[in-house]
Amino acid sequence: MSELANNFGRRLHYLNADYGVKSWLLTRDHKRIALLYLASISLFFALGGLMAVGIRLELATPGADLVQPDTYNRLFTMHGVLMIFLFLIPSIPATLGNFLIPLMIGAKDLAFPKVNLASWYVYNIAGLFTLWAVAQGGVDTGWTFYTPYSTTYSNSYVVATALGVFTVGFSSIMTAVNFIVTIHRMRAPGLTWFRLPLFVWAHYATSLVIILGTPVVAVTILMVAAERILRIGIFDPALGGDPVLFQHLFWFYSHPAVYIMILPSMGVISELITAFTRKRIFGYKFIAFASVSIAVLGFLVWGHHMFLSSQSVYAGAVFSVLSMLVAVPSAIKVFNWTATLYKGSVSWDTPMLYALGFIGLFTIGGLTGVMLATLGIDIHVHDTYFVVAHFHYVMVGGAIMGYLGGLHFWWPKITGRLYPVFWSKFSAIVIFVGFNLTFFPQFLLGYLGMPRRYHVYPADFQVLNVMSSAGATILGVGYLIPLFYFFWSMRYGERADRNPWGAIGLEWMTGSPPPTHNFHEPPTVDWDAYAYLPDTPGGTGEAWDAAKPTSEAPEHG
Amino acid sequence: MAEIHAPGLAHHFDSYQQQKEAAFFGMWVFLATEVLFFGGLFCAYLVYRSANPEAFAAGSRELDIVLGAINTAVLIGSSLTMALAVHAAQVGKRKMIAAWMGATILLGGTFLGIKVVEYSHKIHEGHFPGPNFVWHGPEVNVEMFFNVYFLMTGLHALHMIIGIGIMLVLIPLAWKGRFTPESHNYVEGFGLYWHFVDIVWIFLFPLLYLLDVG
Amino acid sequence: MSEHITPIRTYLLIFFALMILTVVTVAVAMVDLGALNDVVAMGIAIFKASLVVLFFMHVKKSRLMTKITVVASAFWLLILFGLTLSDYVTRGFL
Ligand code: HEM
Ligand SMILES: [Cu+2]
Numbered sequence: 001m002s003e004l005a006n007n008f009g010r011r012l013h014y015l016n017a018d019y020g021v022k023s024w025l026l027t028r029d030h031k032r033i034a035l036l037y038l039a040s041i042s043l044f045f046a047l048g049g050l051m052a053v054g055i056r057l058e059l060a061t062p063g064a065d066l067v068q069p070d071t072y073n074r075l076f077t078m079h080g081v082l083m084i085f086l087f088l089i090p091s092i093p094a095t096l097g098n099f100l101i102p103l104m105i106g107a108k109d110l111a112f113p114k115v116n117l118a119s120w121y122v123y124n125i126a127g128l129f130t131l132w133a134v135a136q137g138g139v140d141t142g143w144t145f146y147t148p149y150s151t152t153y154s155n156s157y158v159v160a161t162a163l164g165v166f167t168v169g170f171s172s173i174m175t176a177v178n179f180i181v182t183i184h185r186m187r188a189p190g191l192t193w194f195r196l197p198l199f200v201w202a203h204y205a206t207s208l209v210i211i212l213g214t215p216v217v218a219v220t221i222l223m224v225a226a227e228r229i230l231r232i233g234i235f236d237p238a239l240g241g242d243p244v245l246f247q248h249l250f251w252f253y254s255h256p257a258v259y260i261m262i263l264p265s266m267g268v269i270s271e272l273i274t275a276f277t278r279k280r281i282f283g284y285k286f287i288a289f290a291s292v293s294i295a296v297l298g299f300l301v302w303g304h305h306m307f308l309s310s311q312s313v314y315a316g317a318v319f320s321v322l323s324m325l326v327a328v329p330s331a332i333k334v335f336n337w338t339a340t341l342y343k344g345s346v347s348w349d350t351p352m353l354y355a356l357g358f359i360g361l362f363t364i365g366g367l368t369g370v371m372l373a374t375l376g377i378d379i380h381v382h383d384t385y386f387v388v389a390h391f392h393y394v395m396v397g398g399a400i401m402g403y404l405g406g407l408h409f410w411w412p413k414i415t416g417r418l419y420p421v422f423w424s425k426f427s428a429i430v431i432f433v434g435f436n437l438t439f440f441p442q443f444l445l446g447y448l449g450m451p452r453r454y455h456v457y458p459a460d461f462q463v464l465n466v467m468s469s470a471g472a473t474i475l476g477v478g479y480l481i482p483l484f485y486f487f488w489s490m491r492y493g494e495r496a497d498r499n500p501w502g503a504i505g506l507e508w509m510t511g512s513p514p515p516t517h518n519f520h521e522p523p524t525v526d527w528d529a530y531a532y533l534p535d536t537p538g539g540t541g542e543a544w545d546a547a548k549p550t551s552e553a554p555e556h557g
Numbered sequence: 558m559a560e561i562h563a564p565g566l567a568h569h570f571d572s573y574q575q576q577k578e579a580a581f582f583g584m585w586v587f588l589a590t591e592v593l594f595f596g597g598l599f600c601a602y603l604v605y606r607s608a609n610p611e612a613f614a615a616g617s618r619e620l621d622i623v624l625g626a627i628n629t630a631v632l633i634g635s636s637l638t639m640a641l642a643v644h645a646a647q648v649g650k651r652k653m654i655a656a657w658m659g660a661t662i663l664l665g666g667t668f669l670g671i672k673v674v675e676y677s678h679k680i681h682e683g684h685f686p687g688p689n690f691v692w693h694g695p696e697v698n699v700e701m702f703f704n705v706y707f708l709m710t711g712l713h714a715l716h717m718i719i720g721i722g723i724m725l726v727l728i729p730l731a732w733k734g735r736f737t738p739e740s741h742n743y744v745e746g747f748g749l750y751w752h753f754v755d756i757v758w759i760f761l762f763p764l765l766y767l768l769d770v771g
Numbered sequence: 772m773s774e775h776i777t778p779i780r781t782y783l784l785i786f787f788a789l790m791i792l793t794v795v796t797v798a799v800a801m802v803d804l805g806a807l808n809d810v811v812a813m814g815i816a817i818f819k820a821s822l823v824v825l826f827f828m829h830v831k832k833s834r835l836m837t838k839i840t841v842v843a844s845a846f847w848l849l850i851l852f853g854l855t856l857s858d859y860v861t862r863g864f865l
Contacts, residue, residue, distance in 0.1 A: 108569035111579040173590050181583045184836065185575060211586055212847045215594035223601070223708065232686040232704050234601070240698035245604050248855045249597050299850050303858065314861035315854075517569075578834070585837050589844035596848045600855055607859065622797065629793050637786040640777075640827045647776045752827045756820045762793075763812035767800035 013416070013513040028113035029516055034099035035414070036120050041087050041094065042483075044127060047134075048082035049476065051075050056438075056472040062459045072455035073140035074156065080143030081161060085168050086127055088399055089257065092264035093175055094123070096406045097203045099414060101179060103507035103514060104197050106188025106523040111181040119174035122167060130164035133157040142453065144254070147235035147246040151227040162225045169214045172260075176207035176214075188506070190525035197505055197529050198287050202267025205291035209256045209263070209298060217253035220246065244309050251302035259298040261395055263291055265358065265402025266333055272355035272405055273337050274530040275503040277344025281530050283336040290329035297326045304373050308382050316375055323373035330366050334359060349501070350424040354405030357432045361397025365390060368443070383453075386446025392439045404431070404482065411486065412496030416513040419489040423481060431478035437471025504531055565740035573739050580742040584749050595757055598709050602764065605705060609698045614769035616702025619684060621675060625766035628671050629758065635664035636755040643748040646731075646741035654731035654744060658724045661751065665721050672714055679703070706765055713761060716754045723747055775832040785826045792819050 010016065014031045024032060054075045058066045067075065098116065102109055110116050133139060139161045141150040150158050183204050187196070223234050224246070233239020235246040274281045281287065303311055303319030337359055346352070368390040372378050381387065408428075412418055441464040446452075450461050457465065499508040504527075510519050563573070570576040606613045642657035683691035684703050692699045727743060730736065736744050796815045800808060825831040830841055 111569075112583060113567075113569065115583075173587075177583050177586045177590075180586050181579050184582060185579045186569075211590045212593055212844075215590045215592075216597045216851065219594050219597035219712075223597075226708065230687045233700070234704050234708075240609070240701050242604065242608070244858070245601060245855075248858065249600065252597075252851055252855075299847065300854065303854065306858075310862075311858045312860075312862040312864070314864060315858040318857060319854075581833075582836060582840075585840045589840055589847075592844040593847060593851070596851050599848075600851050603852060604855065604859060626793065626797055630790060633786065633789045633793065636789075636823060636827055637782060640782045641779065644776065644779060644782070749828055752823050755827075756823050759819045759823070760813075760816050763796055763800070763816055767796065767808075767812055770800045 011511060012515060013511055014516045015416070015513050017516045026117075028109070028117055030098050030102050030110050030113065030116055031414075031514065033116050033120055034095050034097075037090060037094040037098060037123070040120070040124060040127065041090055044082050044086040048079050048087055049479070051079035051082065052472065053476065055079060056469040058455050059457070059465050060469040062457050062462050062465075064456050067455065069455055070140060073142075073453070074138035076453060077140055077142050077156075078134055078138045081130065081139065081165070083395075084143055084257070084261075085165050086123075086130060088261045088395060089168070089172060090123060090175070091261075091399070091403050092268065092406060093172075093179070093203060093206060093260075094119075096268065096403075096410060097179065097199075097206075097264060098175070100410065100507055101182060101200060101203060102186070103413075103510065103518055104200055104505060105183065105186060105191055106506050106519065106525065107182060107186040108517045108519075110178045111186060112178050115174050116178055119171040119178075122174065123171040126164045126167035126171060128164075129160055129167060133160035133164065136160065144250060145221070145224055145246075146250075147224065147227070147243045148237065148241070151224055151234075152236050152238070159225050159228055162221045166218050166221045166225075169218045172210045173214050176210035179203050179207040180211070188523050188525050191506075194285065194288070195525060195528050196288075197267075198270035198281065198284070198291070199264075199267035201288040202263045202270070202291045205295040206260055206263040206267075208292070208295045209260050212299070213253040213256040213260075216249055217257075220249040220253075244306070244311060247306050247309055247311075248302070251305045252299070255302040255305065256295075256298040258391070258394065259294055261399045262362070262402075263294060265399045265406075266291065268402040268406035268409070269337060269355050269358050270333075271503075271505070272351045272409055273340050274532065275409070275501050276347050276349060276352040276355070277340055278347075278532045279340055279344040279530075280528075280532055281336065282339035282342075283332070284529065286332050287336050290332045293329045294326060297322070297329070301326055301373075304378070307375055307378050320373055320375040324370055327366060327370050327373075330362075334363055334366075348425075350419075350421065350428055351405045351409035351501075353425060353428040353432075354401050354408065357428070358398055358401040358405065361393050361401060361435070365393030365395075365398055368393065381446055383451055384446035385442040385450045385452055388452050389439050389442035389446060392442070396439070397435055401431075404428075407482075407486075409501070410507075411489070412500045413507060413512050413514070415490055415493070416496055416511075417489045417493030418496050418500065419482075419485050419493055423485045427478050427481035427485075430474060430481065434471050434474030434476070434478050438468050438475050439471070441465070441467045441471075505529075565735075565737070577740075577742055580746055581749070584746040588749060588753050591753060595709075595712070598705070598712070599760070599764075602705050602709070605701050609696075609701055612696045612699045613702045615694055615696040616684075616699045616706065617765060617768035618770075619679070619682070620706075620766045621678070622766050622770065624671055624675055625762055628668050629762045631664050631668045631671070632755050632758050635661045635668070636752050638664060639748050639751045643741075643745050646736050646744040647738060649738040651731055651734045651736065654736060654741075655728045658728050658731065658744075662721050662724050662728075665717050669714060669717060672710065676707075709761055709765070713754065713757050716757070720747075720751050720754060723750075775829065777826065777829060777832070781826060785822050788822060789819055 014029055018027075024036065027033060027036075054067065055072070058064075058072055058075075064072075098110070101107075136157045139154070139156045139158055141154050141156070141158060145158070145162070183196075183200060226232065227234045227236065227241075233241040235241040235243050237243060270281060270287055301319055301323040303315055304323045307316050307320075337355075368386070372381065372387060372390055408419070408424060445461055445464050445468075448461070450457055496512045498510070498512055500512070501508075506523055506525070507514075509523060566573055566576060570579070638657045638660040642654050642661065645651075645653035645657055679685060683689060686700050686704045686707060690700045690703070724747070727747060731744065792815055796812055799811050799815075802808075804811065824841060830837055
């Protein structure tokens with residue numbers, strides 16, 4: 001019967017339901033759109049990575065041996081723009097979020113499937129604008145586009161890049177609106193708010209930040225473009241404008257944007273920690289509310305990027321205190337994850353390695369954030385490598401670790417295949433080692449006074465810089481390995497069954513890969529999230545799994 | 558499970574009710590982003606006006622209050638006709654939907670027409686910001702007022718143009734009877750958008766035209 | 772949520788109220804009240820906007836979530852204005 005099996009008698013799922021380029025480019029299926037996004041963002045991740053290679057090569061020696069100063073400025077700017085706007089911000093939401101949210105809440109699709117597909121096209125148009133800027137020679141303003149340099153003095157392709165950033169904002173907004181409406185309106189019967197997986201809560205909070213923050217940066221970038229094109233002076237002090245206003249408007253979005261990057265990753269970690277400790281998460285409601293309060297408090301702290309602008313010291317002091325407040329919900333999460341580990345039956349599968357890596361590295365990143373938020377300290381280390389190390393600990397050590405952990409956790413669900421255990425653990429360890437070798441020395445460099453964004457430095461700093469460049473090489477290799485085995489697994493990997501980790505959650509009730517409309521029978525939920533009960537017989541994920549009516553079609557016809 | 562094929566009901570929704578609630582809620586969330594979008598400009602207005610009070614007053618005196626007030630009335634009128642179009646959809650009068658939307662387009666077009674007249678006056682007087690901006694009065698930085706004026710009203714007008722474009726699509730659909738009392742989310746959702754654009758103008762009018770009139 | 776159909780009469784009433792308020796704003800602006808002019812102008816604008824939101828946009832009869840969305844967007848606007856101004860206003864204090 002065509003509902004359940006295709007012509008070859010194989011079980012029908014979203015990947016083999018239809019073939020051909022058109023069936024992908026016009027798909028409305030959130031799972032296929034997630035894969036389209038995966039392809040697009042991986043491309044920009046690779047490009048951004050190439051820029052990083054250039055940066056680290058240049059910094060291996062104190063002199064200007066490889067590139068001109070102007071080229072160097074373009075390298076780190078394009079690195080930042082590509083990584084932040086085109087990779088990290090969409091990364092987890094557009095791929096894992098897109099794929100999993102409908103599955104996790106027992107829906108057939110997102111609320112607005114056409115908008116979802118459109119968002120992918122908008123994303124790619126934004127990518128093209130940015131690539132166009134790169135092809136013409138790039139931008140040299142830094143990813144922050146500070147005025148009046150960006151509006152009046154820079155001789156690079158600011159408008160094209162601005163157009164890219166402006167456009168990609170629309171794609172985030174489309175995704176976020178979709179998520180919010182879907183989570184509100186399309187949950188399966190019985191799936192109350194406090195039964196939702198924390199991954200869903202995290203995406204809800206992320207979407208709030210996106211819809212309330214992104215429009216402000218969009219209009220700000222628009223003003224920058226207008227100023228450049230019309231040669232007016234909205235932010236140019238020579239023409240009566242105020243560059244500090246630009247910073248306010250920019251950071252109103254861009255501080256919350258760091259939570260756009262980290263919150264989804266935190267959501268992934270909550271899933272991984274429970275699945276691999278076989279324990280109910282410690283303090284479910286605290287983590288759920290922590291996500292939302294991070295989203296809200298995240299809007300009250302942006303001035304900590306402006307301590308050394310002409311911002312009033314009183315505002316600075318207030319922003320300093322408020323910034324420390326955001327650390328509270330972040331810390332709550334870290335404590336709850338570690339508390340969940342306590343006395344859990346921990347299994348060391350690959351996703352769990354990433355989760356543990358996340359916890360350690362995010363803690364370092366977050367604590368150094370609190371140091372930076374301390375007005376008196378920031379005056380000394382602002383715009384040094386200390387800041388660079390801080391944000392790479394949270395964005396690479398935090399956000400990307402979570403992204404990779406999540407990909408490894410749900411890969412069997414997404415593709416129906418398993419990847420090689422040895423290589424995946426090996427690469428997780430390589431990434432962890434390479435990461436720390438790259439970025440820990442940068443804390444020291446910054447503390448010793450090496451400023452960011454220069455292509456030359458005093459010879460005293462060379463040892464630490466060489467360590468960093470060496471670490472970056474290791475890190476790069478670590479990122480390449482998964483690329484190979486993921487591709488390999490799609491063809492040669494062992495077939496995954498419905499629930500390879502024995503985890504609890506609606507997404508594990510349906511087939512791997514899931515059928516086009518996700519569930520053959522619309523599910524009803526009568527259990528709490530992570531209902532692992534390790535002390536009671538039958539409380540494991542496997543037992544839970546066996547007790548549930550399968551909502552999957554028969555395997556292999 | 559048997560698929561129920563109801564006209565206008567997408568497969569992933571269980572009922573018209575769910576579909577409708579999703580559509581409206583999505584529209585409202587989108588409008589929240591629009592509020593913040595204009596919010597960035599209003600923030601710039603606040604900062605620059607408090608830094609240059611005389612310049613803003615002087616710039617504002619250059620604007621034509623009569624045209625501004627007429628446009629306010631025209632736009633409020635278009636909100637009324639839009640509301641009536643939604644009403645027609647709710648009671649299932651397909652031709653009236655099209656007619657009231659047509660009226661909305663007419664009023665929106667009138668607004669834009671008047672805006673063009675105003676813009677061309679300003680450009681003619683050399684008040685378009687840029688290297689050719691001229692100002693003979695004693696106030697400094699009047700150009701900033703016009704930066705803000707053109708950006709805010711320009712983006713507002715762009716929203717209206719987009720709105721008119723959408724109505725040009727919706728009217729033939731309405732005429733053909735695509736919208737029923739059960740299923741007319743496009744009409745009602747679009748109505749929300751149009752009223753939002755009206756609200757933006759309700760704030761722009763006093764902030765730009767009515768400084769220091771007395 | 773049962774379908775609430777706002778009667779045409781209500782729409783007309785709101786329309787006339789908005790028109791009158793527009794005349795009032797212009798009239799008040801003609802009188803020099805000093806700083807109070809802005810307060811009155813914004814007060815009237817907020818009132819007009821509320822009428823549009825509540826009646827033309829049916830928020831008065833909408834679900835709680837819609838109301839929360841409206842209030843939240845206004846609140847975020849205040850965060851943007853408030854914290855930005857917290858810088859500009861306190862610069863002179865030193
Ligand atoms: C735990 C709460 C956090 C606090 C208190 C905090 C604090 C800070 C402060 C004060 C700065 C400014 C340093 C300077 O320029 O002198 C900063 C920079 C930065 N932070 Fe954090 N941070 C936190 C978490 C995060 C997270 C989670 C991310 C990203 C996922 C992040 C990403 C960044 C970035 C990208 C910058 C540099 C922006 C630039 O100038 O290019 N931070 N952080
Ligand atoms: Cu920040």
